[in-house]
Amino acid sequence: MSTLMHDIALMAVPTGIAAGAGAAAVHYRRRATERLGLIRQLESRVRDGEQRVEARDEEARHLAEHRLPALISALSRGDVDSYRDVGLLHPPLATSPTGVAYRAVLDQVSVLAGEASERAERAASAAVQAVVRSLQALINEQQVAVTALQDLRSDEETLALTIPIDHASSQLARRAQIVGILTGMWPGRQRNDTPLPETVRGGVSRIRDYLRVEVSGEPTAYVSGRVVEPVVLAAAELLDNAARHSEPGTKVYVWFLEAHNGISIVIEDAGIGLAPEERERAARLLSGQDPVRITELRTPPRFGFLAIGQLAARYGFHVSVEQQSVHGGVRAVLHLPRALLVAPPAPASPAGAEPVNGSQKAAAFSDHPYPVAEDGLPLRRPGPGSRFQPGAPATSPPPPGAGSQLAAFMRGTHSARTASTDQEQTP
The missing domain is CATH 3.30.565.10 (Histidine kinase-like ATPase, C-terminal domain)
Structure with a gap:
């Protein structure tokens, strides 16, 4: 009887170790999955950030190459009333700090150019x-x-x-x-x-x-x-x-x-x-x-x-x-x-006086x-x-x-x- 119990105990020790090892494997696998998800989230955020930076860069080029030249051309022709801003390449940026800042740049250029034009016109007219x-x-x-x-x-x-x-x-x-x-x-x-x-x-x-x-x-x-x-x-x-x-x-x-x-x-x-x-x-x-x-x-x-x-x-x-x-x-x-x-x-009077009117x-x-x-x-x-x-x-x-x-x-x-x-x- 004691021999049987001893054998059973000996047989039970590897089983416990195996169960513990399995639990540890599950734990580490879960942690690995979580870390992988976090990495993927970080990678997604990095891609989103890169896209936003690229969009802002494109908007900066668009501002410098199209929007500002169009405004200045209209101001130089005196055709400001018919000028229409072509707007942003990426409309979602309209309410972003970037979009608001670019709109402010155009407004300031318009005001400053208008004031400069008026000064030049007054000087030219006076001359x-x-x-x-x-x-x-x-x-x-x-x-x-x-x-x-x-x-x-x-x-x-x-x-x-x-x-x-x-x-x-x-x-x-x-x-x-x-x-x-x-x-x-x-x-x-x-x-x-x-x-x-x-x-x-x-x-x-x-x-x-x-x-x-x-x-x-x-x-x-x-x-x-x-x-x-x-x-x-x-x-x-x-x-x-x-x-x-x-x-x-x-x-x-x-x-x-x-x-x-x-x-x-x-x-x-x-x-x-x-x-x-x-x-x-x-x-x-x-x-x-x-x-x-x-x-x-x-x-x-x-x-x-x-x-x-x-x-x-x-x-x-x-x-x-x-x-x-x-x-x-x-x-x-x-x-x-x-x-x-x-x-x-x-008609004048016969005496040659001035006309009545x-x-x-x-x-x-x-x-x-x-x-x-x-x-x-x-x-x-x-x-x-x-x-x-x-x-x-x-x-x-x-x-x-x-x-x-x-x-x-x-x-x-x-x-x-x-x-x-x-x-x-x-x-």
């Missing part, structure tokens, strides 16, 4: 205005000197030499006025109410190819003095554009169309016309709705339509080049609403192509019945006998010359 004023002063001195010489010597030889200089100066003065208008300067001249035909002829007198312009029609309406100079400038720019973009041997036709709401000045040329996209751009410029920025003008800059648009928006008339001329060129229309027109002044007394532009006023811009006021007797264009000598006609004109209008003021009433 341009200073140059324009200095040019106008020099032109004024030149035209005063020419006028003094013409007053002193009204013979045909002197006039043949001085009138082309005078005409060139009037064109230079007009260009200076146009550039100044783009910077916010006013035209600089206040007129009395003026007959509409004389207003148009005032524009004709300020272009190089004035001999090619043919004006027909004599509407009786007067242009309000407040807008005479702006209309003269706008008409001159349209006429100059029509003449320069048509064959030298062709005419530029000007006529008037009376309508219920006002009177239109119609200018037609026989030039090459405008392509549809050019007509659309011209319509946008002539509307005057877009602000003009000196620092954003095209290269080379084109001032004419821009300045006309600014004048039209400021003074209340309308200009369009949306129709094609019957001659294949361009038809430009400058429409003056009734609010900008006044009735003719009452003195505020509407016409200080008419002369038909003479080379008028001059004390402020350096063209102005002549002929006596009653004077008609247009053009001299020679600035590009060629005057025809034979032209000097004697001009001399007679100068002697006949000497006492009628008066200078207009250099003030403008608020539109």
